[in-house]
Amino acid sequence: MRPSERLNAIPPYLFAELERKIAQKRAEGVDVISLGIGDPDRPTPPLVVEAMQEAVTEPETHTYPTNRGRADFRGAISDFYERRFDVEIDPEREVIPAIGAKEAIFNLNLAFLDVGDAALASDPGYPVYTTGPLLVGAEPILMPLLPKLGFTPDLRAISAQARRRAKLMYLNYPNNPTGAIAPPGFFERVVEFARAHDILVVHDNSYSEIAYDGYRAPSFLATPGAKDVGIEVFSLSKGYNMTGWRCAAVLGNAEAIELYWRLKTNIDSGLFEAVQLAAIAALSPDADAEVASMRELYRIRRDLVCSALKQAGVQVKPPRGTIYVWAPVPEGFGSSVAYCEHVLEHAAVVISPGSAYGPSGEGWFRISLTTPDERLQEAVRRIAAL
Numbered sequence: 001m002r003p004s005e006r007l008n009a010i011p012p013y014l015f016a017e018l019e020r021k022i023a024q025k026r027a028e029g030v031d032v033i034s035l036g037i038g039d040p041d042r043p044t045p046p047l048v049v050e051a052m053q054e055a056v057t058e059p060e061t062h063t064y065p066t067n068r069g070r071a072d073f074r075g076a077i078s079d080f081y082e083r084r085f086d087v088e089i090d091p092e093r094e095v096i097p098a099i100g101a102k103e104a105i106f107n108l109n110l111a112f113l114d115v116g117d118a119a120l121a122s123d124p125g126y127p128v129y130t131t132g133p134l135l136v137g138a139e140p141i142l143m144p145l146l147p148k149l150g151f152t153p154d155l156r157a158i159s160a161q162a163r164r165r166a167k168l169m170y171l172n173y174p175n176n177p178t179g180a181i182a183p184p185g186f187f188e189r190v191v192e193f194a195r196a197h198d199i200l201v202v203h204d205n206s207y208s209e210i211a212y213d214g215y216r217a218p219s220f221l222a223t224p225g226a227k228d229v230g231i232e233v234f235s236l237s238k239g240y241n242m243t244g245w246r247c248a249a250v251l252g253n254a255e256a257i258e259l260y261w262r263l264k265t266n267i268d269s270g271l272f273e274a275v276q277l278a279a280i281a282a283l284s285p286d287a288d289a290e291v292a293s294m295r296e297l298y299r300i301r302r303d304l305v306c307s308a309l310k311q312a313g314v315q316v317k318p319p320r321g322t323i324y325v326w327a328p329v330p331e332g333f334g335s336s337v338a339y340c341e342h343v344l345e346h347a348a349v350v351i352s353p354g355s356a357y358g359p360s361g362e363g364w365f366r367i368s369l370t371t372p373d374e375r376l377q378e379a380v381r382r383i384a385a386l
C-alpha cells in the first residue's frame with residue numbers, strides 16, 4: 001500500500017502509548033474514568049429530538065438536500081445570530097449549512113489553499129487547524145497562545161514571511177483546550193491584521209453558548225469589519241448536546257461562502273434536511289432554558305474540579321467558557337504526557353496531555369467536564385488523593 005505524500009505528512013500519533021495503557025487497564029478490570037474526550041454526556045434537548053422525529057416522517061426530507069441548505073434553516077440561523085449576537089446575516093448570501101464544524105474547517109483548506117500556501121493556526125488548538133493544511137499540501141504556521149496574553153496569539157510576533165504566505169488564520173474563542181475567552185480588543189486587532197495582510201480569518205465558534213459567571217461570548221462577526229475579512233463556523237455540537245448529529249453552519253463574508261459552496265458541491269451532498277429542521281428547533285428561543293441549564297450543570301462541575309485541583313496543589317484558574325479545565329502540570333512530573341500517564345497509573349483517571357493540542361500545550365493538561373457528576377466527583381477525589 002502506498003499512502004499519499006499528504007497523508008504521510010500528518011505527524012505520527014503521539015498518544016498511542018497512553019491509549020494502549022488505558023486499554024490494558026480496562027482489560028485488567030480496573031475502573032478507569034475518562035475525562036479525556038469533549039463529548040457531552042447529556043442527551044440532546046427533547047424539543048430537538050421531537051422536531052427530528054416529526055421531520056423524518058416527512059418524505060420530503062428523504063431526498064438529496066441542496067448544498068445551499070433550506071431557506072428556513074438559513075433563516076433560523078440568521079434570526080439566531082441577530083437575537084443572540086446582534087449580528088446581521090443575509091440568509092441568502094451569508095450562511096451555508098455544514099456537516100459539522102470539523103468538515104467545514106477541513107474543507108476550507110481545500111477551498112483557499114494551494115500547495116505551498118500557509119495557514120496560521122492557534123497552538124494549542126483543535127487538531128484540524130494543522131492537519132487540514134497538511135492534507136492539502138499546505139503548511140500550518142503555529143501561533144502560540146500566550147498565557148500572559150490570556151491565551152491569545154501575539155499578532156505582532158508573526159513574521160513578515162508568515163504574513164505574506166498565510167491565506168487563512170484559525171482562531172477559536174471560547175477556546176478549546178485552554179478555556180480562554182477573547183479579551184477586549186483582541187478581535188478588533190485580528191480584523192486590522194487580516195485586512196493589512198489579506199488573510200481570511202476563520203473563527204471557530206463551537207463554544208459561544210457555554211460560558212459562565214454572567215459572561216456571554218460574542219460572535220467574531222460582531223466585530224466591526226469582521227465580515228470583510230472573515231467567516232465564522234458555528235457548531236451545534238457542544239452547546240446543544242448534538243455531537244452525533246453533524247450540524248453546523250458557516251457564516252460571514254459572502255464571497256468566501258460562495259467559494260465554500262462551490263467546493264462543497266464537489267464533495268458532499270448537503271446536510272440531511274431533517275437535521276436542518278431539528279436545528280431550527282434548537283436555535284429557537286424555546287431551547288434557551290435547556291442551554292441555560294446545561295451551562296449551570298457545567299458550572300457546578302467546573303467548580304468541583306477546580307476546587308479539587310486547588311486542594312491537590314494545582315494552580316488552576318476556573319475557565320469563563322467551554323467544557324474544559326486547563327491547568328499546569330504540577331512541579332516534578334516533567335512532560336504533560338508523563339503526568340497524564342502518572343494520573344492514569346495511580347488514579348485510573350484519563351486526562352489529556354496539553355501537548356496533544358500543539359507544542360505550546362506542553363506543561364499543561366486538560367480535563368473535560370462531560371462526565372456524569374458522580375463519576376467526575378470520584379475522578380477528582382482520586383486525583384486529589386495522589
Ligand SMILES: *Cc1c(COP(=O)(O)O)cnc(C)c1O
Pocket residue numbers: 038099100101102103126172176204206235236237238243246247248
Ligand atoms: C468539538 C469541536 C469541533 C467539532 O465540532 P463538530 O461540529 O462536531 O464537527 C470544532 N472545533 C472545536 C474547537 C471543537 O472543540
